[in-house]
Amino acid sequence: MTEATPDTRSPKPDLAIGVDIGGTSTKLGVVDLSKGKILRETSFTTPNSTALDMAALLARHINVLIHQYPDITSIGIGVPGAMNADRTLVQNPPNFPKWEVEPLTEYVKAAVPISELVVMDNDAKVAALAEQRFGAAKNEQFFLLATLGTGVGGAIIADGKIFRGAFGGAGEFGHIMIDYNGPESNSGIRGCLEAYLGQKYLSAQTVEKLKASKKASSLRSFLPAGNLEPKDIYGAAQNGDDFAKEVLAEAGMILGIGFASVATLLDIRLFLVTGGVAQAGDLLLAPAREALRKNVLAHQRDSVEIRPAKFVTSAGMIGAALLTEAHAAEQPEVVF
């Protein structure tokens, strides 16, 4: 980025509050934007409330932080859901059944003393910003971040910026095709990547495989209650369970194939992985790397790369705070 002419309407802030709204807990951090450091952090259990009530709760926490850090001039919010094209409305986030189409930033603006720069974005895009500025993709101009959680999402950074596509929804890595005859998924897209790697799909398919298999596995103890989770799979794999290792190797292969489609289509060669399922580390990523190399074009083979994300729990806050800078940079220049 080039030096901008001073602009008194939206000065570049040194401190910003980053809010990470999660399905389970919501975290707020005062972030030093020049260093990516969280100076102060607070959190609360995400209530099953309306968006308006959620905004009021957020505002109470924000006002405490502003009282402690009066220099704060901007707030960024990461939300697990889709946005409209100009990111002023959250659209029916699946984890929040009482939210509809919600102008969350307007609600927050109305309840805090900062009214100018309160911005929001999808959580995967926010995490990509954090990784690009301070994390595993520092200074990289092109990469895809895959979020392997309950669902499988993602964000594309191209030419150093979030790639949004024609209508703002780009990055849905979980819905690209792996096998059009493959398993069903909630989205209705049979055989998409999420139908293999989304937490409940991975768990359910592992239970089915285990039932059909005669192999010994410590995972059999989960069969009666039927509550097998991805962390149990990689826990068993880390303890040397061969069946669990095979499950992760197959999941990794699917992940690598998905990355390969992105590599051929976009000539992006760097992939970051984050989220719960990513905790399996090289048990997942080594087979993913093998499948990625195998399914790209010959001239790409030696330069494709998969890295674990650097930030595990703080990417949401740091990235949300960085939104305030990205937002300022994306505004059209006005020349007087």
Place this chain on the structure above:
Amino acid sequence: MTEATPDTRSPKPDLAIGVDIGGTSTKLGVVDLSKGKILRETSFTTPNSTALDMAALLARHINVLIHQYPDITSIGIGVPGAMNADRTLVQNPPNFPKWEVEPLTEYVKAAVPISELVVMDNDAKVAALAEQRFGAAKNEQFFLLATLGTGVGGAIIADGKIFRGAFGGAGEFGHIMIDYNGPESNSGIRGCLEAYLGQKYLSAQTVEKLKASKKASSLRSFLPAGNLEPKDIYGAAQNGDDFAKEVLAEAGMILGIGFASVATLLDIRLFLVTGGVAQAGDLLLAPAREALRKNVLAHQRDSVEIRPAKFVTSAGMIGAALLTEAHAAEQPEVVF
């Protein structure tokens, strides 16, 4: 685009020569850039020669055209092959076995009186430029053009410009995954889209299906010689052959699934189709539309669209001529 300050180094040309180097024939057109009209056209059979000999042959034809149109100040060349990142070198185009890594534009510059603006790009990207400026995607800012020929290629237009990716090779639509257990392909990527829709794959798979089927079909007359081509399939389908219709319906479904992966990943909702296999028209595109709608996210379903490209034989010349403008626009601004 905004009005640029006059720049005497690269004046915006009104006329340019567009060269379309094809595997079989090479066409040159004098193109009126403001209207996308070809004012004069010439062509020759593409020789099985070195790149240097090819450049000499091109230069002879170019010099005749410049003699007839002395106002011409720039030349654009579309090449069926990959380029280095700054498009100064053609890299081992598969149809030209005697070419290696070749500075084709330098060869041409040395042999014509225009030395300033001789530029080249991949043929799919060139065709996308023609469609965007004067064709089926006129004024569209985001779309993917798929070229269904011997191979399956493509080009992505994002924010009104060719999307090139990190290393310049973006757009390889033919190599995204359809079914990782699917048929083998030359690229080594098993089950990629080209392994279904590339001409020889489509032909070979149709022959296999026909042998395994008991259905009556006019295509059986091709079995002894084994020379079935896509045009024979859609010829038969147009004459009401049910087997041939099924083949095209399945090919269309695969195409639609490929577009759906692009739609979910990039939130691009417009798709153009060109090339030999695309001549099947709605016999291919109707099932493609159905599969596309079925395999995108719910909120995208009613806005995804597939259009046949407008230009059949002239996109290469018109788009190559437009390269000269796109090239000028992509140069960094120099302020004195």
